[in-house]
Amino acid sequence: MIGITLSTDQILSAPPEVRRWIEHQVLSGLGLGPEAPPVPTLPVQGAHLVACTTEDAAKILAQIQGVLPAVNVLFEFGRPGIALGQPPVMMFRLIDILHHTRLQNVGQVMASLEMINKALIEARHDPSARFCGFDNEGHCLIAPETQRAIAGVWQTVIAKQHGVAEGEAA
Numbered sequence: 001m002i003g004i005t006l007s008t009d010q011i012l013s014a015p016p017e018v019r020r021w022i023e024h025q026v027l028s029g030l031g032l033g034p035e036a037p038p039v040p041t042l043p044v045q046g047a048h049l050v051a052c053t054t055e056d057a058a059k060i061l062a063q064i065q066g067v068l069p070a071v072n073v074l075f076e077f078g079r080p081g082i083a084l085g086q087p088p089v090m091m092f093r094l095i096d097i098l099h100h101t102r103l104q105n106v107g108q109v110m111a112s113l114e115m116i117n118k119a120l121i122e123a124r125h126d127p128s129a130r131f132c133g134f135d136n137e138g139h140c141l142i143a144p145e146t147q148r149a150i151a152g153v154w155q156t157v158i159a160k161q162h163g164v165a166e167g168e169a170a
Helices: 008-013 017-027 054-064 067-074 094-101 106-124 144-170
Strands: 082-084 090-092 139-142
Touching: 008 090, 008 106, 008 139, 017 090, 054 067, 054 106, 067 106, 067 144, 094 139, 106 144, 139 144
Parallel strands: none
Antiparallel strands: 082 090, 090 139
16 A cells, blocks of 8 residues: 655646546545446437526525525535636535535435526526536536525525615614
């Protein structure tokens, strides 16, 4: 057995494929990931990842607003993600979404994502539209425009809340 020590700078400057491989090795070593690297799967025929506008994101929020876990998951995508690929996609780890939303398991995150996908299909009137996609390593992928749109909706919600709070104080 050979051990190698890498600095944080070395890992951060490594190509995305190498960072994903290191992540896989660490998770599987801790018993939190699959033993073998996952085999890529084929995407659903006809489904396509869409770039949501601010209007799309607001419509999604309006449709899911009664389900707090789904709202929390939606707003997780307003955080900065890791951009990779060409054309670029934003990558978010499902385990991070689980941790930030304080849900009990990844199944609940996936159920929320399915609800968000269905809300987008209804908002766009396009059964092949997808809010997000997944890789086989526990990442959720969205278009960069979608991330910006969700961040914009989040800022609008916060501004409205701040305005309501100021109005109550007056």
